Amino acid sequence: GNSVTQMEGPVTLSEEAFLTINCTYTATGYPSLFWYVQYPGEGLQLLLKATKADDKGSNKGFEATYRKETTSFHLEKGSVQVSDSAVYFCALSEWDRDDKIIFGKGTRLHILP
Amino acid sequence: EADIYQTPRYLVIGTGKKITLECSQTMGHDKMYWYQQDPGMELHLIHYSYGVNSTEKGDLSSESTVSRIRTEHFPLTLESARPSHTSQYLCASSELSGNTIYFGEGSWLTVV
Numbered sequence: 001g002n003s004v005t006q007m008e009g010p011v012t013l014s015e016e017a018f019l020t021i022n023c024t025y026t027a028t029g030y031p032s033l034f035w036y037v038q039y040p041g042e043g044l045q046l047l048l049k050a051t052k053a054d055d056k057g058s059n060k061g062f063e064a065t066y067r068k069e070t071t072s073f074h075l076e077k078g079s080v081q082v083s084d085s086a087v088y089f090c091a092l093s094e095w096d097r098d099d100k101i102i103f104g105k106g107t108r109l110h111i112l113p
Numbered sequence: 114e115a116d117i118y119q120t121p122r123y124l125v126i127g128t129g130k131k132i133t134l135e136c137s138q139t140m141g142h143d144k145m146y147w148y149q150q151d152p153g154m155e156l157h158l159i160h161y162s163y164g165v166n167s168t169e170k171g172d173l174s175s176e177s178t179v180s181r182i183r184t185e186h187f188p189l190t191l192e193s194a195r196p197s198h199t200s201q202y203l204c205a206s207s208e209l210s211g212n213t214i215y216f217g218e219g220s221w222l223t224v225v
Contacts, residue, residue: 032212034213036216038154041219042218042219043119043203043205043216043217043218043219044156044203044205044216045216046213046214046215049212049213051212087154089156093212093214100158101214103155103156105154105155106154106155106156108154
């Protein structure tokens with residue numbers, strides 16, 4: 001079955017550091033891929049998405065590229081801020097197969113001033 | 114900005130009480146979901162619905178029940194709350210054939 005594996009946290013970085021959160025997936029077909037962010041005390045918000053191979057999703061300085069050859073969708077940001085401290089979830093869906101979205105277990109990010 | 118609302122945001126209740134968590138969305142989405150989120154962050158799908166009068170159990174067994182009488186409304190009920198039900202509950206919605214899911218802000222339930 002489909003699955004998502006993302007790096008375990010917590011990840012602690014200093015402000016302005018470069019961020020990478022790894023995400024790999026297994027899927028039977030051609031899924032759409034997502035990154036969601038959860039700020040403290042809130043629900044999940046869609047951060048970015050990509051619907052086909054080689055697509056790059058981007059938002060708020062974050063980027064992720066859909067790599068079919070490595071089945072990966074790593075999240076990157078060039079210079080993190082304290083306000084980026086949150087939990088990040090990688091997810092996939094194959095709506096034309098079983099219309100479920102599969103979430104990774106989440107990666108907690110702490111940014112130190 | 115997604116238009117999906119949950120009430121109450123925070124609730125502390127005694128064991129044995131009946132509670133209903135409300136969820137409403139104004140986007141006209143057919144599909145709605147309830148997730149339970151552990152303190153360790155992992156999300157577990159407990160209920161979902163394809164539309165009015167449709168309810169399905171998710172991947173994680175739950176003692177809660179749901180109903181879908183109106184498209185925009187998907188309440189979750191616990192008939193007799195227990196401390197093991199203490200958790201965050203997240204409601205979400207999506208188009209029937211869409212591939213993006215939108216979340217409410219969550220309801221934090223504490224059973225004492």
